[in-house]
Every structure is written in structure tokens, then in C-alpha cells.
Amino acid sequence: MSAYLIADAISVTYANGVEALRRFTLEVKRGEFVAVVGPSGCGKSTLLRALAGLIVPSAGQVRLDGHPVTQPSHQVGMLFQEPALLPWRTVEKNIGLPFELGNNASRLPPGDATWLRRRIADLIQLVGLSGFERAYPRELSGGMAQRAALARALVTEPPILLLDEPFGALDALTRETLTAALEGIWRASHTTGVLVTHSIPEAVFLADRIVVSTPRPGQVSGVVEVPLPRPRAWEMERLPEFVEAMQTARSLLRAACCATTTAETGRDVTARAA
Ligand SMILES: Nc1ncnc2c1ncn2[C@@H]1O[C@H](COP(=O)(O)OP(=O)(O)OP(=O)(O)O)[C@@H](O)[C@H]1O
Numbered sequence: 001m002s003a004y005l006i007a008d009a010i011s012v013t014y015a016n017g018v019e020a021l022r023r024f025t026l027e028v029k030r031g032e033f034v035a036v037v038g039p040s041g042c043g044k045s046t047l048l049r050a051l052a053g054l055i056v057p058s059a060g061q062v063r064l065d066g067h068p069v070t071q072p073s074h075q076v077g078m079l080f081q082e083p084a085l086l087p088w089r090t091v092e093k094n095i096g097l098p099f100e101l102g103n104n105a106s107r108l109p110p111g112d113a114t115w116l117r118r119r120i121a122d123l124i125q126l127v128g129l130s131g132f133e134r135a136y137p138r139e140l141s142g143g144m145a146q147r148a149a150l151a152r153a154l155v156t157e158p159p160i161l162l163l164d165e166p167f168g169a170l171d172a173l174t175r176e177t178l179t180a181a182l183e184g185i186w187r188a189s190h191t192t193g194v195l196v197t198h199s200i201p202e203a204v205f206l207a208d209r210i211v212v213s214t215p216r217p218g219q220v221s222g223v224v225e226v227p228l229p230r231p232r233a234w235e236m237e238r239l240p241e242f243v244e245a246m247q248t249a250r251s252l253l254r255a256a257c258c259a260t261t262t263a264e265t266g267r268d269v270t271a272r273a274a
């Protein structure tokens with residue numbers, strides 16, 4: 001199967017001269033879930049912004065289904081670390097918001113409010129927020145707010161879902177629960193997923209493939225296949241495939257970080273030997 005979403009050797013240098021990504025290549029097949037792990041500041045959010053068409057790379061190109069991506073598109077749903085719900089809107093009104101914005105507004109045929117109401121109701125059930133349709137964001141826990149934000153990201157049925165550390169701000173247990181819920185929701189929604197995260201277990205749990213990045217400027221340091229069946233469950237953590245994928249990703253990450261530290265400072269090796 002040929003790739004559906006491609007970052008083809010993209011480099012991003014910001015106006016302040018910071019080189020965030022250097023010739024980063026990522027190929028995601030239709031229906032695949034790919035995780036990108038890397039140290040803080042290595043350019044993960046930059047990569048997602050480029051995939052979403054929010055920034056244009058200084059070199060290289062992002063392509064979706066063979067077409068260059070040069071601006072934000074309704075084909076992409078995004079979920080960030082902070083749910084960013086509008087505090088004056090209920091859960092259901094927040095979920096419906098994308099249909100009131102930009103290009104998406106015109107995608108809803110006039111009089112199709114019934115379809116939208118049904119879609120929102122289905123999503124509320126899918127993300128496990130039944131009974132909270134009329135609740136305001138201040139009445140939700142962090143995990144519930146992130147569930148609502150996930151439903152909002154999916155409401156336009158985007159073929160691509162980009163997730164930027166979506167559970168980073170949550171406690172460990174809620175994070176595990178939501179990771180498992182996300183796996184089910186992703187399967188049910190038939191989207192192509194790209195997740196960036198610091199968490200290797202989360203990447204292994206969710207992904208078909210993990211791309212490990214070097215520290216900034218982000219470059220691909222290696223790729224790990226995750227040969228675990230779906231649906232996934234945390235009990236799989238003990239399976240040899242899970243353990244091996246974790247270890248491979250971890251050593252790639254360590255090797256990449258170590259190589260940069262040594263090359264950049266030249267002092268680290270001496271310090272450790274002493
Ligand atoms: N708008 C911007 N202007 C200038 N520099 C930026 C901008 N956004 C990010 N950077 C810089 O680019 C580098 C990569 O940032 P990015 O946010 O992509 O990293 P990240 O891997 O997502 O980090 P984290 O894991 O902490 O979220 C950082 O050094 C950051 O300071």
C-alpha cells in the first residue's frame with residue numbers, strides 16, 4: 001500500500017533562526033496509526049503543525065493523497081495537550097463547533113441539523129460522555145474535557161487525526177484509561193492517526209509503527225514496528241512483543257540523545273568517566 005500522508009524530507013527553521021526539523025521523513029499509510037516519540041523540544045509539535053498545513057516547511061514537502069499540503073484542511077482533525085473547550089458552551093455545543101467555522105460551515109447542507117445532532121449524540125456515546133451533553137467545561141474533569149475535545153476533533157469525520165501529547169496533562173491512571181479508549185475510538189472512526197508523545201508505553205499501546213526522533217533539529221533516528229493484535233489492552237504490556245518494542249524504542253531514543261550530547265558538548269564522556 002502506498003503512503004497516504006507523507007512528510008517528504010521536511011526541514012523547518014523558524015524566523016528566530018531555530019532549526020526545529022531537518023529532512024524529516026514520515027510516511028503514513030491509509031488507516032495506519034503512527035506514533036512519533038522524541039525528547040522535549042525535538043520538533044514533534046512542529047512536525048504535526050506541518051502535517052496539518054498550519055506551517056509550510058522551509059524545505060521538503062507534505063503531501064496528502066498525492067497533493068501538496070499548503071494550508072489547513074478540513075481533512076485533518078487535531079487534538080492538543082490542552083482541550084481548549086469554549087467555557088461558555090456546553091459539551092454538545094463545543095463538539096459541534098467545527099461546523100460553524102471556516103470551510104466546514106459550508107460542508108453541512110442546510111437543514112441537515114438532524115444529521116449533526118445524531119452525529120454529536122453518537123460521538124458523545126463513543127467517547128463515554130453520555131449524561132454530560134449539557135454540562136459546561138468547568139463541570140468536567142481533565143479527562144472528561146479531553147474526551148469532549150476528541151469528539152470535537154472527530155465531528156467532521158476527518159480522514160486524518162493528529163494528536164499532540166493529548167493526555168500529557170492527566171494523571172497516570174486517567175491517561176491509561178483514555179489511551180485504551182482512544183484505541184477503540186480510532187478503530188471505530190476508521191481514521192489515519194499520527195500521535196506525538198514522550199511516552200514510549202503509550203506509543204507502543206496505540207501505534208502500528210513508532211518513529212523515533214533525535215533531539216533538535218529533529219531527524220528520524222529509527223523506526224520500530226509494533227506487531228501486536230487489535231483491539232489492544234493494557235494486559236498486553238507483559239507480552240514479549242510489547243516488551244521488545246518498548247526496549248527497541250528506548251534504546252533508539254537513548255542512542256540518539258547520547259550521540260547528540262557527545263557531539264555537541266564533547267565534555268559529557270569525560271564527565272562520566274571521571
Ligand atoms: N513559533 C515558534 N517560533 C520560534 N521557535 C519555535 C516556535 N515553535 C517552536 N519553536 C522552537 O522549535 C523547537 C521545536 O519545538 P516543538 O514545539 O516543535 O518541540 P516539541 O518536540 O513539540 O517539544 P515538547 O515535547 O516540549 O512539546 C524548540 O526549540 C522551540 O523552542
Ligand SMILES: [Mg+2]
Binds near residue numbers: 044045046164
Ligand atoms: Mg510539543
